[in-house]
Amino acid sequence: MNWPLVFRMLGYLSLLIGGAMVVTLPWSFPLCGQTQTFETAAFRGMLQSIAVCVGLGLAMVLPARTGNATLLRKEALAVVGLGWILSGLLGGLPYLLTPTYRLPGVPMSVADAVFESVSGFTTTGASVLTQLETVSDVNCEREAVAGRLAYVPRSVLFWRSFTHWLGGMGIIVLFVAILGRLGAGGKALMRREVPGPITDNVRPRIRETAMLMWSIYLGLSAVLTVVLLIQGMDLFESLCHTFGTLATGGFSTRNSSVGAFDSVGIELTIIVFMVAAGTNFNLYYLLLRRSPNPDQSVGRRLRSIFADPEFRTYLCIIGAATVVLTVLLSAGQTYPTIGAGLRHSLFNVVAVMTTTGFGTENFAIWPEFGQAILVLLMFVGGCSGSTGGGIKVIRFIVIWKVLKLETERAFRPNLVQPLRIAGRRLDDSIGRDVLVYICLITVIFAGSWAGLMALEPSTQWQASNESDKLIDCASAVAATLNNIGPGLGICGPHGNFTAFADQSKALLTVLMLLGRLELFAIIVLFVPGFWKVQ
Numbered sequence: 048m049n050w051p052l053v054f055r056m057l058g059y060l061s062l063l064i065g066g067a068m069v070v071t072l073p074w075s076f077p078l079c080g081q082t083q084t085f086e087t088a089a090f091r092g093m094l095q096s097i098a099v100c101v102g103l104g105l106a107m108v109l110p111a112r113t114g115n116a117t118l119l120r121k122e123a124l125a126v127v128g129l130g131w132i133l134s135g136l137l138g139g140l141p142y143l144l145t146p147t148y149r150l151p152g153v154p155m156s157v158a159d160a161v162f163e164s165v166s167g168f169t170t171t172g173a174s175v176l177t178q179l180e181t182v183s184d185v186n187c188e189r190e191a192v193a194g195r196l197a198y199v200p201r202s203v204l205f206w207r208s209f210t211h212w213l214g215g216m217g218i219i220v221l222f223v224a225i226l227g228r229l230g231a232g233g234k235a236l237m238r239r240e241v242p243g244p245i246t247d248n249v250r251p252r253i254r255e256t257a258m259l260m261w262s263i264y265l266g267l268s269a270v271l272t273v274v275l276l277i278q279g280m281d282l283f284e285s286l287c288h289t290f291g292t293l294a295t296g297g298f299s300t301r302n303s304s305v306g307a308f309d310s311v312g313i314e315l316t317i318i319v320f321m322v323a324a325g326t327n328f329n330l331y332y333l334l335l336r337r338s339p340n341p342d343q344s345v346g347r348r349l350r351s352i353f354a355d356p357e358f359r360t361y362l363c364i365i366g367a368a369t370v371v372l373t374v375l376l377s378a379g380q381t382y383p384t385i386g387a388g389l390r391h392s393l394f395n396v397v398a399v400m401t402t403t404g405f406g407t408e409n410f411a412i413w414p415e416f417g418q419a420i421l422v423l424l425m426f427v428g429g430c431s432g433s434t435g436g437g438i439k440v441i442r443f444i445v446i447w448k449v450l451k452l453e454t455e456r457a458f459r460p461n462l463v464q465p466l467r468i469a470g471r472r473l474d475d476s477i478g479r480d481v482l483v484y485i486c487l488i489t490v491i492f493a494g495s496w497a498g499l500m501a502l503e504p505s506t507q508w509q510a511s512n513e514s515d516k517l518i519d520c521a522s523a524v525a526a527t528l529n530n531i532g533p534g535l536g537i538c539g540p541h542g543n544f545t546a547f548a549d550q551s552k553a554l555l556t557v558l559m560l561l562g563r564l565e566l567f568a569i570i571v572l573f574v575p576g577f578w579k580v581q
Contacts, residue, residue: 048578049122051110056126057133058107064137065100067213068093068206071141074283075202085146089200092145100137121577128568131168131560134214138164141206148198149175149545158549158556165556167210169563170434172297172404172532173555175545179204179302201283208287208298214563215294215324215434216264263331264434268293271320278312292320295435297404297532304540306407311390314407318397322365325401325429326358356469357430357441361400364427364440368396368420375417399424402436404532406540418535422522425529426488436530436562438488442481444468449478487566488528495524495558502551523547527558 075090139160141147147155155163159175166173178198199207268289275285284300291298301307305317330352352358372392373385382388391408398405399421410421428437448466456462466473499520515536522534523544533540544552561569571577 048125049119053122053125053129054107054110056122057130058104058109060126060130060133061100061104061107061137064134065097065104067209068097068100068141070209071202071206074205075200086200086202089145089202093141093202093206095144096137096140099140103137124568124571124577127564128572131564131568134168135161135165135556135560138168138206138210141203145200145203147176147200147203148178150177151198156549158552159545162544162552162556163207164210165559166527166532167207167296167298168214169530169559170211170214170294170296170402170436171527171530171559171562172211172291173527173538173559174298174532174543175552177302177543177545179300204300205283205287208290208296208300211294211296211298212268212290215290215296216261216328259332260328263328263335264293267320267323271316274316275313278310278316280308280313288317291405292317292403293324293434295321295324295401295403295429295433295530297398299405304406305394314390314394317405318394321397321401321403321405322362324403325361325397325433325435327355327430327432328434329432330355330358354469356444360444361430361440364424365396365400368400368424369393372396372413372417372420375414379414381413395421396424399531400427400435401429401433402530402532404526406533409539409541411535411539411541422525422535425525425531428529438485438529442484445473445478445481446485449482484566491558491561491566492524492528495528495554496521498554499524499551502554503548523555524558527555528562530559530562 071093072090075086075093139157142155142160142163143157149155149159155175162173163175165171176199271289271292272285275288276282280288287298287300288305290296297304299305299307305314308314334348334352369389369392372395373389376382376388376392377385382391394405394407395410397403402425410418426438427443428439429435431439431441445466445468448468452462452464452466455464466475466478500516503516503520505516519534519536519538522536523538526532526534526538533542536542537546538544544555547555557569
């Protein structure tokens with residue numbers, strides 16, 4: 048292990064996190080009902096957080112400047128795994144150094160801060176904060192007299208959403224785009240950041256690939272921000288919801304999430320961009336690139352995108368789940384009209400399928416079969432090469448192909464037929480890797496579920512007849528492992544994770560990292576042989 052090089056890379060990453068915090072400073076100005084002292088303390092806390100990140104970064108970069116510049120696969124894995132852990136720790140500083148409260152009068156603990164930070168960077172959207180909205184102009188005087196001002200500074204709310212945006216395309220991908228001279232190590236970093244079993248580089252040079260991905264990401268973000276501004280959101284909320292949408296994260300500035308705006312237009316806009324964010328970004332390159340072949344018109348390229356089996360399956364699952372839920376909610380008279388049922392079904396199906404986690408309604412009160420559909424969608428997730436989490440649609444396509452072939456071989460043992468998707472022959476190792484991944488996800492889910500049941504005190508659930516510890520813990524594990532955010536019960540769309548014990552939050556934090564990095568970049572950190580010097 049080339050430790051000087053690893054420390055230097057982590058130092059650059061620390062400097063990048065500190066630089067990213069600077070964008071929160073313009074939002075540290077008092078609103079109606081907020082005291083100057085409150086926002087001044089928040090501004091001071093953000094400056095202290097930036098100073099810690101920059102100081103730590105310089106401490107790691109300067110002594111290691113003479114290290115070997117060759118980043119090999121082992122060092123790349125170490126940088127990714129340790130880099131995400133470091134980002135989560137540094138990203139938690141604003142929650143600790145500013146007057147941020149998870150409950151009225153209850154400041155954030157270290158476990159709370161790291162949980163919120165990792166949830167942001169991994170685009171999970173699970174939160175321990177209970178009061179997000181600042182005092183409005185209408186109740187300014189009443190709130191000020193009552194002494195109930197904002198519990199979360201605007202600068203911290205902005206940082207909370209901005210961590211989504213950084214983690215969506217991947218802080219390591221941004222890292223590669225900025226540094227550029229990483230060679231084969233950069234390719235290894237990208238493979239851990241653009242997940243999925245079948246990922247082709249859209250450009251031969253890895254830095255150009257990273258820059259291209261971020262250019263597309265930035266362009267979509269700019270368009271969505273403008274559209275939300277036109278629809279009535281202010282700049283602060285437009286940016287925050289853009290970050291949560293394009294990163295498929297789900298942090299909102301409102302306690303009731305997107306449902307607080309009660310706007311069909313805003314919901315439809317966010318639905319379109321959530322679907323776009325859950326799509327493989329390589330397809331956007333194929334659509335936008337200039338082809339030397341004059342026969343490759345835009346229409347032809349567009350048809351080729353819709354011919355992609357993963358993209359078609361992704362859209363079909365969204366459509367089928369929406370139809371079933373609409374019929375279910377309409378038949379059960381959960382909503383007065385079919386239109387209302389369709390509106391909320393579509394939004395929540397897309398939010399869960401893309402692992403965004405925004406909400407318009409509390410689906411925890413829906414019929415149990417409807418909740419079961421959403422739980423299953425949590426494990427499916429978006430497309431490979433997207434900002435979405437979950438197992439990924441392509442893996443389910445591969446596993447279906449493998450099961451189909453093995454079933455046929457049961458009665459035709461001499462059959463020799465390769466694994467193919469869209470006419471392309473896949474290496475046998477891909478089917479094996481997918482099976483191993485799904486088995487690992489199953490084992491980790493079961494073990495974490497049991498562990499969370501053991502860690503959580505039963506008194507939390509005995510105090511409420513409306514909550515079931517077994518279901519709540521299972522949904523909490525599913526929501527964090529698949530980077531969804533909300534689950535069922537106390538951690539449902541209108542709930543949060545604040546009631547979980549600190550040790551439980553630590554476990555759920557690890558699950559968020561495992562889900563975001565598709566297991567192995569974190570698992571290898573616990574293998575002793577990985578750290579041996581060769």
